[in-house]
Structure formats: structure tokens, C-alpha cells
Amino acid sequence: MDKETLIAELKAIVKPYAKDEEALANINENTDFINDLKINSANLVDVILDVEEKYNIVIDNESMEKMVNVKSAIEIIEAKVA
Amino acid sequence: MSNRVVITGLGVAAPNGVGIPAFTEALRTGTSGIRHDPQLAELQFSCQIAGKPQVSEELQLQYLDPLELRNFNSNGILYGLIAGIDAWKDAGLQPTVGPDPDWDSGIIFGAGSSGLDKLREAIYKVDALQVRRLGSTVVPQTMASGISAWLGGKLGLGNQVTTNSSACTTGAESVMMAFERIKNGQAKRMIAGSTSDAGPYIWGGFDALKVCTYKHNDTPTQGSRPMSASANGFVPGSGAGALLLESLDSALERGATIYAEILGGHVNSGGQRGDGTMTAPNSVAVQRCITQAMVQAGITGRDIDAINGHLTATSKDSLEIENWSKALGRAGKEFPYINALKGMIGHCLSGSGSIELVAAVLQLKEGFLFPNINCEDLHPEISAIIDEACVPRELINVNLNIIAKASFGFGDVNACVILKKYING
Numbered sequence: 001m002d003k004e005t006l007i008a009e010l011k012a013i014v015k016p017y018a019k020d021e022e023a024l025a026n027i028n029e030n031t032d033f034i035n036d037l038k039i040n041s042a043n044l045v046d047v048i049l050d051v052e053e054k055y056n057i058v059i060d061n062e063s064m065e066k067m068v069n070v071k072s073a074i075e076i077i078e079a080k081v082a
Numbered sequence: 083m084s085n086r087v088v089i090t091g092l093g094v095a096a097p098n099g100v101g102i103p104a105f106t107e108a109l110r111t112g113t114s115g116i117r118h119d120p121q122l123a124e125l126q127f128s129c130q131i132a133g134k135p136q137v138s139e140e141l142q143l144q145y146l147d148p149l150e151l152r153n154f155n156s157n158g159i160l161y162g163l164i165a166g167i168d169a170w171k172d173a174g175l176q177p178t179v180g181p182d183p184d185w186d187s188g189i190i191f192g193a194g195s196s197g198l199d200k201l202r203e204a205i206y207k208v209d210a211l212q213v214r215r216l217g218s219t220v221v222p223q224t225m226a227s228g229i230s231a232w233l234g235g236k237l238g239l240g241n242q243v244t245t246n247s248s249a250c251t252t253g254a255e256s257v258m259m260a261f262e263r264i265k266n267g268q269a270k271r272m273i274a275g276s277t278s279d280a281g282p283y284i285w286g287g288f289d290a291l292k293v294c295t296y297k298h299n300d301t302p303t304q305g306s307r308p309m310s311a312s313a314n315g316f317v318p319g320s321g322a323g324a325l326l327l328e329s330l331d332s333a334l335e336r337g338a339t340i341y342a343e344i345l346g347g348h349v350n351s352g353g354q355r356g357d358g359t360m361t362a363p364n365s366v367a368v369q370r371c372i373t374q375a376m377v378q379a380g381i382t383g384r385d386i387d388a389i390n391g392h393l394t395a396t397s398k399d400s401l402e403i404e405n406w407s408k409a410l411g412r413a414g415k416e417f418p419y420i421n422a423l424k425g426m427i428g429h430c431l432s433g434s435g436s437i438e439l440v441a442a443v444l445q446l447k448e449g450f451l452f453p454n455i456n457c458e459d460l461h462p463e464i465s466a467i468i469d470e471a472c473v474p475r476e477l478i479n480v481n482l483n484i485i486a487k488a489s490f491g492f493g494d495v496n497a498c499v500i501l502k503k504y505i506n507g
Contacts, residue, residue, distance in 0.1 A: 016149050042218040043149075049217055 001081070003029070006074050013050045017043045032069040044068070055081055087264045088504055090338040091173025091326030093165040093275075094440045097133030097319055097427045100141065100164060102172065106444055108426065109452040110477055114303035115427045116317050125282050129294035131302040133319030133428035134280045135161055145236075153219045156197030161322035161433065162229035162277035163236065166191060169273055169324035170237055174338055178238025186332075188241030188269050190260045191230040191324070192252035192276035194432030197223035198283040229277050229322075241269040249491030250392070251349075252276040253323060253435025254499050258347045260327045261499075270332045275324030278433035285318040291361070293396060294318055306429075307456040308393040308422035309403070309464055309473060316394040319428030323436030325443065340504040341447045345484075346378030347499040358494035363398070365405050368496055372409035372488060375498035381484060383410030386418045386500075388451060390442040390487040393422035394429050400463035402490075407467050417468040418486075419478075425455045435489035439499065442485045446503045451478040 011027045018024040019038035023031060033039045033047065048059055048067060057080040059067065066072045092102050097115025099105030108115070115133045123130040137160060142151060145163045154160075166189070170177075178184045200223040204216055222228055227245040234243035242263065248255050253276035260272035278284070288294050295315035298305030307313040333340055350371045352364025376382060389406055393399050399422075406420070407413045423438045430437055445451055453476050460473055481503075488498040 016152065040218075046217045046219075049215060 029071045085265050086330035087261050087327055087344045088330050088333050089325050089341040089443055090328045090333050091169040092440050093168025093324040095135040095161040095164040096321045096437050097135055100135050109441055112453040112455045116302045116305050118302050127289045128296040129289055130299040131305045131317055135321045155200040156223040158277045158279035159229050159232055165275055165322040165324035166233040166273050169326045173326040183238045183240030185240040186270040187239045189230045189233050189243045189273045190256045192246040192256045193229050196226050196228040198279050200224050248495045249493055250434055251489045251491035251495045251497045252432040254489040254497035255349050257499050258349050261344050264327055264329050271328045273324055274327050276432050276436040277322035278320045278431040280320030304456055306395050306425050308395040308425050309399050310457045311459040311461045313395040317428035319430035321430050321433045321437055323440040342443050343502045343504045345500045345502050348374035349497045352494040354494045361492055363490050364494055368405045369409040371496040371498050375500050379500035383412055386484050386486050387482040388419040388485045390438055391420055391422050392488055392490045394424055403464050403467050415469040417472045419451055419472055421454050439487055442487045446482055446485055449481045453477050
């Protein structure tokens, strides 16, 4: 799966939680979920559950802790899907 | 410091009307909010009728955004938000804007439980070894203080924000707690309210206790019959009411509309001694609660124009009338008017006191007494104490000065609030 597609899919997943619409429109590899998209930190677990459902993967506790931005999310998804 | 305390805003989500205009109309016309409940029938409850506020999806979206409504399954919080936010806006106030909360305003919003349907979902997931799939929504919807926490965030209030719980006394108690806080100068404004979840998981325990009626499954609007000879148990209800309490000084300063003044009240317990048990009231404590409320309000039994009773439509109704009669020192034709809202909405449990207080305040402000529906056959034990005319069966338009409202609850707990019409000065 190429990065562009993954970012587009992630964008759809985080859309309901993102409070900063401009940052969401410009989402890229360097986008941080909390600092840029202004996602409530409690909602990060919901983002992770939605990612698990979309890609039919299980994200372990260590990976969860790292999944705070688009870059780490892509790395984790690619590693699990592969 | 002792401030006078007035009511400047009202909100309600009741089985027979959501929002003050619809609720007021239902009160005047004696409209029942009791309906047949297919879910209770399917689950083989003895009582298959209930009172639930009718809340459309469109209305929900006025109080919760689409993200908040994702995986939202706590109807008690929904009803409380409708009542609480409406009361705040009805008082001419807006949610706080900017980083600082409103330090002078707080919330005491009671509940008997929170998000039982949500808790049920969570329990099933936990038992299926899926605890990690609960997501972020379980805690805020199932913590006992859920309703006050949600309201506090919606409005940005910075004074005390808490939830009280004392069974069916909860709503009257929250008003007394908020009253004290304002009277003592610790807050200028408090939202006082209470809510109750709807559904089989909260009502099931009462069905099992055999305190609900099973005789009206085919005639739901006739099912709740307070003070009637043919009453044979309460109809379970749900919903929320809220009152915005404010110091008189603050209300006058803002030029707010004043619905009524709270002269005082009292909260106590019978200690489950004497006649009192977990489920039955100690009459000595009930009478004491009423008399102490009158003492704090600086009135006597003769000053009371009308009573808004607890009156659930069980065998305890006659005892309640006897307790009022003794506490006020009035009987027969000398007894004040008395009415019971539960005839229209059932017993809304932890939400009942607040919804009924909203009704009592509307009666004072607009000068009417709502009809006691389903009381065509006043119980002979009651007519032996008070005159038939004290129990209006039709709407009465009448100027009232003082209404006493009491609520009693499991645990042998009592609360009584004395409300007075506000006339300038």
C-alpha cells in the first residue's frame, strides 16, 4: 500500500475526532494527532480501535503508546499488515 | 452572610413534555406521558407501561455533537443535559466563552445511577475478554457524576460541580444543597437538578419488588393513579428537571425574570427506626422534615396554599396525607390544595423531585393547579382526613402564594422545599 493511500485512509479515520479542520485538510506524514489535529487525548484509543477494525490488525500496548502521529501510525500499520 | 435565593431559569425533559412550553401545556391539559413499552413486554415484566421523555435525533443534536453521540448510550445524561442547558439559557445566560470558567456558578445535579445501558454493553465486552475494545466512552457515561461533569463542560462552570444521590429524594435534595450554597455566599448561581435513566435495567428491580402496577398494561394512560382507591402500584418513569437558583442580588442586577423565591426547606432521615425501613418511611421523620422546613422558611402550616406531594400511587399515599395533615395542623376543608404529578408522568425515581419542582414553580408563576388525573375515586382513607375539594380533578386557575414540595426516598430519606411567588421586593 502506498503512503498517499494510507494517509488518505487515516484522514477518514481521524476525521470525526479532529478539532482542527485546517490541519485535517493538510494532513501529511508529519501531522501530530494531538498537537496539530487537536484530538482529545482520550479519543486516541478510539482512533486506534478504528484503525484495528479498518485493517483487521491488533495493535499491542507498546505500539499504542507510539501511535501519536501519522508517521508512527503508518509504520505500525505497515508492519502489522505486511 | 445570608442571601435570599430565587429561581430564574427552568428546564425539563419529562415523559409528557420536553422543554418548558410543551411541559406547561401538558400540565394544564392533564396530558399523560405513560405509554405501553414493547421492550418491557418482551422481557416479561409485570408492569409493561412506563414514562419516557420523547427525544428525537434532531433534538439530541442540539445538545450533543456528532462525535459525542458516537457510541452514546446513556439516556439519563441526555435528559439531564436537555434540562440543565435549557435552565441555564432560560435564565438568559450563555455558555462561558474563553479559557476561564465562570467561578461564581456551579452545578448540583443528582442521579440514582448513570448510563445503565452503557454499563451493560461494557460488562458484556469485559466478560468476553474484550476490555481493550471499550474505547474512551464508558467512563464519562457510567460514572455516577456523569451528568454534572457533562453539564459543567458544556457550560464552562467553575464553582462546585457535583452529583448528589438519595433515591427518590435526590431532586429536592439537590435544590436544598444549591440553596444553602447560595444563601451562604459560596456561589451566585447554581443549576440544581436531577435525572433518571430509562429502561428495563433500572426498572427491573422495582418490578421484582412488586411495587409497580400490573393492572394497566392495556390502558397505559390510566395506569398511574395517585391518591385513588384503585391505585395499586407506581408506573416507572424517567427524565430530568433543572432549576437555575440565583441570589436575589445577582438576579436583580442582571434584570433576570424571577419565577419564584425559595424561602427554605429541610432534609432529614428517619434512620430506619420506628416505622422506617429501607423501603418504608418513618412518619415521625416525615412530619419533622415538613415542620423544620416551615421553621427555616419562617412560615406556619396556615401559610401554605398548595402541596405538591410525593404521592406515588402505592398504599403509602394515605399515610403521606396523614403526615402532611399532622405536620401542618390542618384537616378537612382547612387542608390546602394538593396534587400529584406522578399521575401524568409516573414515578421518575431520582428525576422525580426535580421534574415535580419545575411543575410546582410553573404553578406559582402562572397561577394554576394542574389536575390530579386518574383520581376519580379518591381513596376513602384520604377523604377521611381531607375534603374532596382539596384534590382538584380539573385544572384550576388560582393565584398561589406558597407551595410546599416534598419528596421521600428509599433509605428512609426526606426533603421538603418551601417555594413562594416572587412579587417585587
